[in-house]
Amino acid sequence: MIHILLTVLDLGGTFVFAISGAAAAVKHRLDIFGVMVLAFAAGNAGGVTRDLLIGAVPPAAIANWSYLAVSILAGLTVFFWYPLIARLNNPVLWFDAVGLAFFAVAGTQKALVHEINPVMAALLGMLTGIGGGMLRDVFVAEIPVVLRADLYALAALAAAVVVVTGQALHVSPIATTIVGGVLCFALRYMAIRHGWHLPAAWPPRGQSGELNKPDSRRDNRNS
Amino acid sequence: MIHILLTVLDLGGTFVFAISGAAAAVKHRLDIFGVMVLAFAAGNAGGVTRDLLIGAVPPAAIANWSYLAVSILAGLTVFFWYPLIARLNNPVLWFDAVGLAFFAVAGTQKALVHEINPVMAALLGMLTGIGGGMLRDVFVAEIPVVLRADLYALAALAAAVVVVTGQALHVSPIATTIVGGVLCFALRYMAIRHGWHLPAAWPPRGQSGELNKPDSRRDNRNS
């Protein structure tokens, strides 16, 4: 039961992140193969890193061809129907938010299944969520949206904490998965649409000249 | 027999990629130690990643000092005879193409030896080929040539598919290695010299202003 849930979430997150990777590739005018590579990297980097860290080798994305198939499907979808996806405002941003929610809960569940202690399981869930987006942005030579965007890693961590707490209280994993995932997406929604953000430390004068837009618009840099 | 072939290809690929890493370091005016670090990183990142993913720990490049020796040799060669190498047009690009061919076939062979299934073995071969170049370019803060260049990952994949198919048909690994390697290099040659390329999706108007050179010249950005 929990294994089916895990697989569905993992593949769902892979698909959505692969979409975001492919959309970033199309925006940078990469060719069809570059689109596929970036789709696979964005969709699987988080999960592969998690699996390496918990010693689950070879990682699911290598041992099991369905991750590859899902990534290629996402890449082809974006390549051939990009105008459709682009009609969504900020497509990378929204698919990224959905993928973040899927991966944060799935990564935490998988770490718990492997008997990692709860605090670290939550962190690994967060890492699964943010890993794919980080690699995607590093590859197109941008500062990862993970670090720039408002409530990003925090949203992933919130979802992971819900899952971990739920397990400690013996709540059904399906319930905690839904609550955690929705919480994560809701936090990102509020950040993107309504400018919710955490405080930023201001560097001393003379170093901040490069960035003088209002905080709530920082997200738009990656849209 | 297959093990000797594997080692020769692996060390050959390491040497050639290390040359490309060192040449990139010299172009960015790094000092002699930075040249060595980038030579080692470019020469070994692909193989180390492959070994981590198939669970061959510690990776060959760490357990066996010959990879280090070959990388240092390549770094010193470039450092002291850069003018010689620079007389080749686009030195990074050509050494990169040779290394790609070596690594794509060697990576696939090694994955097959470790009994990874054929589809994933081909992908791991591709990854071995493109990993070193990706890390090299990320370190000098450029979008990896892997993603920008024409027929790059595709050439690596073509070589990997030749090796995998050859094994399924019980052809001698030496034959498939030569055919695969030559095919990979030939595809890159046609891309660099004659502008062969795959179609790119065009992003909606208003986002593409930054890039308006003809497609076939994109490769030159990394030369």
Add this chain to the structure above:
Amino acid sequence: MIHILLTVLDLGGTFVFAISGAAAAVKHRLDIFGVMVLAFAAGNAGGVTRDLLIGAVPPAAIANWSYLAVSILAGLTVFFWYPLIARLNNPVLWFDAVGLAFFAVAGTQKALVHEINPVMAALLGMLTGIGGGMLRDVFVAEIPVVLRADLYALAALAAAVVVVTGQALHVSPIATTIVGGVLCFALRYMAIRHGWHLPAAWPPRGQSGELNKPDSRRDNRNS
């Protein structure tokens, strides 16, 4: 005994590198959570990579919560007292130099404890030292200071060689740790303050226009 020393050095290096990561995050105006993520990444990337390569899975930074606690402490320190830290000239640079010294010796000791051969243990020590700083700089889309800065990887390697040689001669690890660490910091001090540097190969004319500052000032780019 050696285990206590190892842990103290590892946590000390983590703290200091986490400070440097957090300071880089504040300079780029990231929010408090981004500061924490970059603090953790800079503080632990080198050690995690080393542990993956020597097969010590799950890595210490994942299995043991104290690395996380130390990273968060460093992140909070920087976030709330940045003006204090900024009064130091080039805070990232100096904390980076101290962390480099701690990690280079600790990484080498740990590799020796895991019975890696001496040459590779020295290299892994160097990698532990430079890994965190590399990831920190890649995440803020800069060419890693590791590659740009004078005597950087060399200083880490010098410390590692002292530790390895000391063990071969049966000198007390505490003595070699202190000598190696001080040597590493001293080399960086001379590089930063007095412009010591290794020779750089000059690329052929026409490619070097972008960089025409004197060599000894290259370090300041990351200050």
